[in-house]
Amino acid sequence: MNWLTLSRNEWRRRPLRTGVTVAGVAIAVAALFSLLAFHDGYQDGVRSEINRLGAHVLVVPKGCPYDAASMALHGANWPCYLSTNHFEEVRGIPGVAQAAPAFMAAPTASNSTQTVYVGIDERMLALRPGWKVDGTFPRASGEILAGAEAARSHGWIVGQRVALPALPGETGVVSGILQPTHGSDDAFLYTRLSDAQRWFQKPGQLTHVLVKLKDANLTESTLIAMRGCDAGMDMNIVPLAHLFRTIQTVVNSTQLLLGCVALIGLLVAGAGVSNAMLMSVSERSREIGIMRAIGASRGDVFRLIWLETIQVCAAGAVTGVLLAFVSSHAVESWLRSRLPFAPSDALVRWEWWVAAACIGGAMLLGSLAALLPASRAAELSPMEAIREGART
Amino acid sequence: MSEREPVLSAAGLTKSYQRGRETVRALDAVSFEILRGEFVAITGPSGAGKTTLLNLIGCMDSPTSGTLRIGRREVHNLRERERTMLRREEIGFVFQHFGLMPTLSVAENVALPSLFARRNGSERIDELLERVGLAHRRTHRPHELSGGEMQRVAIARALVNQPQLLLADEPTGNLDSATGDSIIALFQQLNRDGLTIVVVTHNATMAAAAGRRIALADGRIVTAGAQQS
Numbered sequence: 137m138n139w140l141t142l143s144r145n146e147w148r149r150r151p152l153r154t155g156v157t158v159a160g161v162a163i164a165v166a167a168l169f170s171l172l173a174f175h176d177g178y179q180d181g182v183r184s185e186i187n188r189l190g191a192h193v194l195v196v197p198k199g200c201p202y203d204a205a206s207m208a209l210h211g212a213n214w215p216c217y218l219s220t221n222h223f224e225e226v227r228g229i230p231g232v233a234q235a236a237p238a239f240m241a242a243p244t245a246s247n248s249t250q251t252v253y254v255g256i257d258e259r260m261l262a263l264r265p266g267w268k269v270d271g272t273f274p275r276a277s278g279e280i281l282a283g284a285e286a287a288r289s290h291g292w293i294v295g296q297r298v299a300l301p302a303l304p305g306e307t308g309v310v311s312g313i314l315q316p317t318h319g320s321d322d323a324f325l326y327t328r329l330s331d332a333q334r335w336f337q338k339p340g341q342l343t344h345v346l347v348k349l350k351d352a353n354l355t356e357s358t359l360i361a362m363r364g365c366d367a368g369m370d371m372n373i374v375p376l377a378h379l380f381r382t383i384q385t386v387v388n389s390t391q392l393l394l395g396c397v398a399l400i401g402l403l404v405a406g407a408g409v410s411n412a413m414l415m416s417v418s419e420r421s422r423e424i425g426i427m428r429a430i431g432a433s434r435g436d437v438f439r440l441i442w443l444e445t446i447q448v449c450a451a452g453a454v455t456g457v458l459l460a461f462v463s464s465h466a467v468e469s470w471l472r473s474r475l476p477f478a479p480s481d482a483l484v485r486w487e488w489w490v491a492a493a494c495i496g497g498a499m500l501l502g503s504l505a506a507l508l509p510a511s512r513a514a515e516l517s518p519m520e521a522i523r524e525g526a527r528t
Numbered sequence: 529m530s531e532r533e534p535v536l537s538a539a540g541l542t543k544s545y546q547r548g549r550e551t552v553r554a555l556d557a558v559s560f561e562i563l564r565g566e567f568v569a570i571t572g573p574s575g576a577g578k579t580t581l582l583n584l585i586g587c588m589d590s591p592t593s594g595t596l597r598i599g600r601r602e603v604h605n606l607r608e609r610e611r612t613m614l615r616r617e618e619i620g621f622v623f624q625h626f627g628l629m630p631t632l633s634v635a636e637n638v639a640l641p642s643l644f645a646r647r648n649g650s651e652r653i654d655e656l657l658e659r660v661g662l663a664h665r666r667t668h669r670p671h672e673l674s675g676g677e678m679q680r681v682a683i684a685r686a687l688v689n690q691p692q693l694l695l696a697d698e699p700t701g702n703l704d705s706a707t708g709d710s711i712i713a714l715f716q717q718l719n720r721d722g723l724t725i726v727v728v729t730h731n732a733t734m735a736a737a738a739g740r741r742i743a744l745a746d747g748r749i750v751t752a753g754a755q756q757s
Contacts, residue, residue: 137632137635137636137638137643138643139637139643140641142632142636142640145631145632145636147632148631149630149631334582380585398635422627423627423629423630426621426627427629427640427644428612429586429615429621429623429627430615430616430620430621430627430640430641430644430686431586431612431615431616431617431641431644431645431689432612432644433612433616433644434612435607436644436755511653517588518588518615519588519589521585
């Protein structure tokens with residue numbers, strides 16, 4: 137027998153109370169851990185998603201820039217359009233290194249599955265240097281470049297003539313398959329800009345323009361020039377760095393609020409642990425006194441109660457981390473259904489150091505929660521214990 | 529230390545406490561000596577001061593006045609930490625209600641004082657359980673034992689740190705007479721093996737089994753008995 141087994145034995149005495157106390161800590165730690173995992177995952181996901189666009193500025197039709205950014209990143213049907221003239225004006229602005237026009241549409245097939253078509257031209261390749269294509273980029277009418285996931289789900293191979301999903305009567309040839317990018321590109325079907333405009337009956341129209349600047353440090357002056365051009369009143373000029381910061385600020389504010397709630401939950405759990413241990417000390421005062429009589433010092437009794445509290449908190453923290461891990465898919469689905477902008481990457485990212493920090497934090501909280509009951513126990517007089525024994 | 533040297537000596541030991549405005553003298557200038565190897569019963573009616581005396585001898589309380597020695601060491605004015613060390617190293621306690629830890633097994637209960645003393649007493653635990661006849665019960669919990677068995681476990685626990693003095697407060701008070709007799713026999717055996725034992729008891733058989741009797745009444749010694757030769 138050692139100190140750890142001695143303190144662990146006490147758990148058996150009141151299994152229900154121990155279970156409830158552990159559950160309180162577990163729920164608080166699970167909430168805190170999920171929040172921290174979400175913070176890391178979301179921040180990295182949004183940054184990666186915007187980086188994958190390969191542009192500094194997104195030019196979209198008038199409307200909510202965040203909706204437009206979300207549509208450009210994830211694929212959707214657009215409610216309004218830019219004209220090819222807008223693109224030409226943007227391209228001609230000093231400070232613009234590359235501009236790539238895009239037409240995006242997301243028709244739904246009879247089986248309710250949605251397919252995202254993006255019409256582009258070779259200028260997009262300059263913005264996506266990371267793309268690796270098996271086959272060739274679409275050059276002839278009717279050719280398509282399939283994202284890795286789209287090709288896999290349809291069972292397509294390079295050179296195959298295929299019926300285009302959600303476009304009845306239209307066929308195309310798979311000229312290339314994009315190697316996995318781990319972003320939304322994997323699910324898109326890229327085609328020539330003119331083909332997309334024809335299929336969706338929007339000739340000469342665009343949904344967005346991606347712009348790469350010559351010098352990212354001169355964003356402000358280039359933005360002023362873009363907004364001041366003739367077409368400036370018809371376009372929303374969305375600098376992606378600003379977009380990232382704004383999204384992150386909004387999400388950070390919500391996270392801060394939720395973090396405060398989680399911390400309060402942890403403090404309440406700590407108070408619950410302290411209260412449970414005070415009750416335990418009160419019920420066991422005679423036994424603690426007898427321990428003092430047979431040789432336990434005040435420090436020994438303090439250590440015993442402290443260890444019991446720490447063990448309860450450690451068990452709660454480990455359970456909480458496991459609970460958060462097990463429920464991560466459900467948490468991610470729930471977050472995706474509620475967030476105005478969710479990157480395609482995993483929203484909840486697990487880091488071992490975050491798990492260790494949560495468990496360490498819970499044990500620190502346990503140490504604080506143990507102070508009062510452990511001090512009370514250590515102050516018990518052995519003589520009082522014997523008197524108590526004689527009375528009962 | 530020679531065999532006839534006092535293991536315990538009290539001189540003018542007094543303990544007073546306040547009950548409202550009244551000062552109660554639980555012990556009044558009690559003086560006695562107990563020699564190494566003696567088996568002493570402290571008797572007297574309820575309220576005579578027996579348990580108060582046992583608490584003082586066991587270093588669980590300090591006297592209001594007077595001196596108390598265990599061996600050659602004055603213990604009446606020790607600090608709490610020193611009293612704890614003394615209880616741990618020199619004194620074994622047996623309680624009327626056994627005082628076993630319900631969540632621990634028999635062997636773990638016996639081992640508890642050695643844990644507090646930072647000793648590895650595993651061999652000693654086996655030896656003590658053999659000695660009190662409970663080797664077959666080492667993994668049982670207290671609620672699985674009879675009263676007599678629980679008191680035997682408590683005695684084994686009191687002996688694990690090899691104390692020079694065993695103190696027992698009404699050790700048969702919670703047992704039927706047959707079981708009580710077996711505990712008395714165990715105390716006699718331990719005393720024959722050289723252990724000094726002080727028992728507070730109302731049990732006439734226990735008092736008779738002890739080699740010497742110190743009778744208390746109203747906080748004073750009325751009969752000190754002859755020291756055992």
